[in-house]
Amino acid sequence: MSEIVVDNLTHTFGKGSDSALTVLDNINLRLESGSFNAIVGTSGCGKSTLLKMMAGLFDPSDGQMTLDGDIIKGTNRRRGMVFQQDAVFPWMTVARNVSYGPRLRGASKEEQAEIEKKWVQMVGLSGFEDRWPRELSGGMRKRVDIGRVYANDPDVLLMDEPFGALDAQTKERMQSDLLDTWSATRKTVVFVTHDLEEAIFLADKIIVMSARPGRVHHIEKVSLPRPRTNDMRLTDEFLTIKRRLWAMLEH
Ligand SMILES: Nc1ncnc2c1ncn2[C@@H]1O[C@H](COP(=O)(O)OP(=O)(O)OP(=O)(O)O)[C@@H](O)[C@H]1O
Ligand SMILES: [Mg+2]
Incomplete structure (x- = not known):
């Protein structure tokens, strides 16, 4: 609900x-x-x-x-929010950006890896896990943003x-x-x-x-x-x- x-x-x-x-x-x-x-x-x-x-x-x-x-x-x-301007951290890889929230809450290495795998794939960035935001297009950065919000498993987006x-x-x-x-x-x-x-x-x-x-x-x-x-x-x-x-x- x-x-x-x-x-x-x-x-x-x-x-x-x-x-x-x-x-x-x-x-x-x-x-x-x-x-x-x-x-x-x-x-x-x-x-x-x-x-x-x-x-x-x-x-x-x-x-x-x-x-x-x-x-x-x-x-x-x-309640997770995706802002108009992308809010990707430039100093973290795609995967680390995605698992940022869970990591902050103390998720184990295994949990983080699982979350990264799931959401990187869900937002269509498989193969780009280890890339840096500066290497991505605007659309790809948006995907990172969305993956990061989803990885927090909010009820509302x-x-x-x-x-x-x-x-x-x-x-x-x-x-x-x-x-x-x-x-x-x-x-x-x-x-x-x-x-x-x-x-x-x-x-x-x-x-x-x-x-x-x-x-x-x-x-x-x-x-x-x-x-x-x-x-x-x-x-x-x-x-x-x-x-x-x-x-x-x-x-
Ligand atoms: N923090 C603030 N202090 C004072 N006025 C504000 C503040 N934030 C927004 N406003 C004013 O509130 C009105 C609505 O702003 P808002 O950003 O919600 O509009 P919007 O519908 O999202 O517009 P846009 O489609 O351009 O993004 C605007 O007149 C804006 O100047
Ligand atoms: Mg607006």
Whole structure:
């Protein structure tokens, strides 16, 4: 179980000061355990703020979020976050990056080796275990990031535009691979993106936010069958959703 519930959440940066800025206004959401959720919305509507609060990086000024009924407060390895900029340690090899969390918690050498083997393979980096981050492409570094978060075995995976900087083909491959990993593990995923096609391809539910202040404008349920395949991107159902969301974001 790992259901996230957001309850009347409002966030004002600099509350009480002259420069107070209400970024999120009365957000209510229920993200079912094991579901894949995308958040879309124009730049500055508060997507990263919402995701960081789910990670526990800071508290909302009003309302709350819970994970399986427990109020989210502070960071916890049950909630793993992949940031937009890659957070790979340049001084560690691919394998050591992946097993960083377990090592920090005192996992034995055998456990570390097992975790490295499993997750390096899961994220498609077999053969690159001993490489240094500087020897990798942007997409490969992103894979290291994702492997490192997965190696902590979180219940919830929070991803902030993880593929934003990748070329179209790499992005499509990363999306399919992410879905494979997600199907195998069924973590609850919250995935922020600017890219409507990416959101539709990946998610069960797309939360469309409006800006200034950020509100939940619309929730789109995507009922395309799984496993999702690239040819679905050209189906009527897919394109109808894309047109509908596009029109919403334009306004
Ligand atoms: N620590 C902070 N202090 C003050 N204001 C902030 C802070 N972090 C974000 N903001 C403001 O909150 C608003 C929402 O920012 P946020 O980063 O959540 O937007 P976003 O939807 O993720 O945008 P983008 O799509 O460009 O990444 C912006 O106006 C931003 O300037
Ligand atoms: Mg952002």
